[in-house]
Amino acid sequence: MIELIQANRLAFALALLIGLLVAWWIFRSGKQGPRREWRPDVLDEGAAPAQRNQALIDAPVASSVLDVVPDVVLTDAVRSPVPAGNTGDDLTRIKGLGPKLAALLGSLGVNSFDQIATWSDEDVARIDAQLGSFAGRPVRDAWVEQAKLLATGDTGGFESKFGKI
Numbered sequence: 001m002i003e004l005i006q007a008n009r010l011a012f013a014l015a016l017l018i019g020l021l022v023a024w025w026i027f028r029s030g031k032q033g034p035r036r037e038w039r040p041d042v043l044d045e046g047a048a049p050a051q052r053n054q055a056l057i058d059a060p061v062a063s064s065v066l067d068v069v070p071d072v073v074l075t076d077a078v079r080s081p082v083p084a085g086n087t088g089d090d091l092t093r094i095k096g097l098g099p100k101l102a103a104l105l106g107s108l109g110v111n112s113f114d115q116i117a118t119w120s121d122e123d124v125a126r127i128d129a130q131l132g133s134f135a136g137r138p139v140r141d142a143w144v145e146q147a148k149l150l151a152t153g154d155t156g157g158f159e160s161k162f163g164k165i
Helices: 002-007 009-032 048-058 099-107 113-117 121-129 143-152 155-162
Strands: none
Touching: 002 009, 113 143, 143 155
């Protein structure tokens, strides 16, 4: 066997060199991965957007939802006072109205079934515009209809139409 290698030394060296080149090419192309085209980045826009964003971060926080939407005027039906001695109703009894929405409505001055029961379509639209990611819930979940039944104490009618409280 050694005699065979010595007689074909040049062929074995050439085969070894080709094998090393192929191995180098395979491992080199695997590390680079696919070529990506250039895409714009937010940092390519310069310092102006960063200054604008910093101004938003440094701005004072609104104390209530009404400070965020100052041009919205609520009617008396929406913001009617709660009767004396009543701290408000548990609005979470309305299907589709959870604790976060109840807190948001409370910050808008709504905390009783009577208030919601007297909402007109315009009142619903005004409140809906202030609900952010919860927009559409008053109509979809029929809050006014539910509040009318709960305000009158008609739990039987409520449960027959909307399910168990």
